[in-house]
Amino acid sequence: MWCSRLLSYPLSQGQCSSYRARAALAQLNHVLEAELESIRGAGTWKSERIITSKQGPHIHVEGSRGEILNFCANNYLGLSSHPEVIRSGLEALEKFGAGLSSVRFICGTQNIHKNLEEKISRFHQREDAILYASCFDANAGIFEALLTPEDAVLSDELNHASIIDGIRLCKANKYRYKHMDMQDLEAKLQDAQKHRLRLVATDGAFSMDGDIAPLKEICSLAQKYQALVFIDECHATGFLGPNGRGTDELLGVMDQVDIVNSTLGKALGGAAGGYTTGPKALIDLLRQRSRPYLFSNSLPPAVVGCASKALDLLMESNAIAQSMVAKTRRFRSKMAAAGFSISGNDHPICPVMLGKARLASVMADDMLERGIYVIGFSYPVVPKGKARIRVQISAVHSEDDIDRCVEAFTEFFIQ
Ligand code: PLP
Numbered sequence: 001m002w003c004s005r006l007l008s009y010p011l012s013q014g015q016c017s018s019y020r021a022r023a024a025l026a027q028l029n030h031v032l033e034a035e036l037e038s039i040r041g042a043g044t045w046k047s048e049r050i051i052t053s054k055q056g057p058h059i060h061v062e063g064s065r066g067e068i069l070n071f072c073a074n075n076y077l078g079l080s081s082h083p084e085v086i087r088s089g090l091e092a093l094e095k096f097g098a099g100l101s102s103v104r105f106i107c108g109t110q111n112i113h114k115n116l117e118e119k120i121s122r123f124h125q126r127e128d129a130i131l132y133a134s135c136f137d138a139n140a141g142i143f144e145a146l147l148t149p150e151d152a153v154l155s156d157e158l159n160h161a162s163i164i165d166g167i168r169l170c171k172a173n174k175y176r177y178k179h180m181d182m183q184d185l186e187a188k189l190q191d192a193q194k195h196r197l198r199l200v201a202t203d204g205a206f207s208m209d210g211d212i213a214p215l216k217e218i219c220s221l222a223q224k225y226q227a228l229v230f231i232d233e234c235h236a237t238g239f240l241g242p243n244g245r246g247t248d249e250l251l252g253v254m255d256q257v258d259i260v261n262s263t264l265g266k267a268l269g270g271a272a273g274g275y276t277t278g279p280k281a282l283i284d285l286l287r288q289r290s291r292p293y294l295f296s297n298s299l300p301p302a303v304v305g306c307a308s309k310a311l312d313l314l315m316e317s318n319a320i321a322q323s324m325v326a327k328t329r330r331f332r333s334k335m336a337a338a339g340f341s342i343s344g345n346d347h348p349i350c351p352v353m354l355g356k357a358r359l360a361s362v363m364a365d366d367m368l369e370r371g372i373y374v375i376g377f378s379y380p381v382v383p384k385g386k387a388r389i390r391v392q393i394s395a396v397h398s399e400d401d402i403d404r405c406v407e408a409f410t411e412f413f414i415q
Helices: 013-041 083-096 111-124 135-146 161-169 182-194 215-224 280-289 301-316 319-323 325-337 357-369 399-414
Strands: 068-070 128-132 152-156 173-177 198-203 228-232 259-263 274-278 349-355 375-377 387-392
Touching (some): 173 182, 182 198, 198 215, 274 280, 319 325, 325 349, 325 399
Antiparallel strands (some): 128 274
């Protein structure tokens, strides 16, 4: 058998297919190397620093000496390494094992999963809740299950990638309204009147800018045009609002927002996991139809144990939820006084706007040398020309930690 016209000697069938496989791999490598080089060339390469300790305000990072002050975790309440949260995770691991080796509807539901779902719905004051392996999955699984070609979804243009992907998967009519622009949303709602259901989807707090969706206005438009409201509360659950219930509590519209998706992987213990909470009929439907729920493993008991304890702590007292506010204000006002432009308002996500991608990345490296861990964000995570360093404040930062971070920013420009 002759494998190719280029070869002048015969090959066995096995040799021939292995030659083709190697050629395909070489071609793939060629394509990938060009793509990777273009990312490096654009100065947008994202490298991963390696942490060698628990998550927390003070961490150890491979290649850096001593303790580093961490300002880039979504550990808003410091619960990722809270002793009671860890103990609860360990107890669940001991009692319920490493994992279920099953999806929920086969043999993957334990009483701790049901208890956590009940606790989540009580926390958010909704009828029911359903757990997912992540909020990415919750967002990927809701729109397709809920909306048909008869329906419409109206989505803020800056919504999180997982909402965008979830909407891509559904067959509803899609409208994208300008970021937090209520005139544009109203125009789109008017156009969407011809459809059966209308669902407005927005992040509660936007993770790249630290700005908060105008939920009061969104809810009143939703009432006017008979639309449902969906919010993604990943950067709000546990700390926004007087009792940390989220953006809907902060803005006084808990009874007007229909569906909340959020994560257990940020303020609520930081392990992993996500959920949808809302009307019981919706949750029942998701258990029957939502693909990331039906076709993915159950949350590991240790993760359930950690999140469950985090919710207990927040429901016992609002002190943790409130403890971060003053620290956020301190950072924002000191940075503004030093001449920096910080996007958003009153949210612990404090994006220090720098413009150029390379400046954001060089500055972040320089800050690490000064013992401060922050990360530069650039295109495609944020729009071109809007590179920034995103500083995230946690309840467990001390005032001294905050002041050291501000000093490191100012020193960069006077060195
Ligand atoms: N939604 C928003 C707004 C997020 O910031 C994130 C995480 O980055 C997600 C969803 C996904 O959450 P998870 O990490 O639980 O998948």
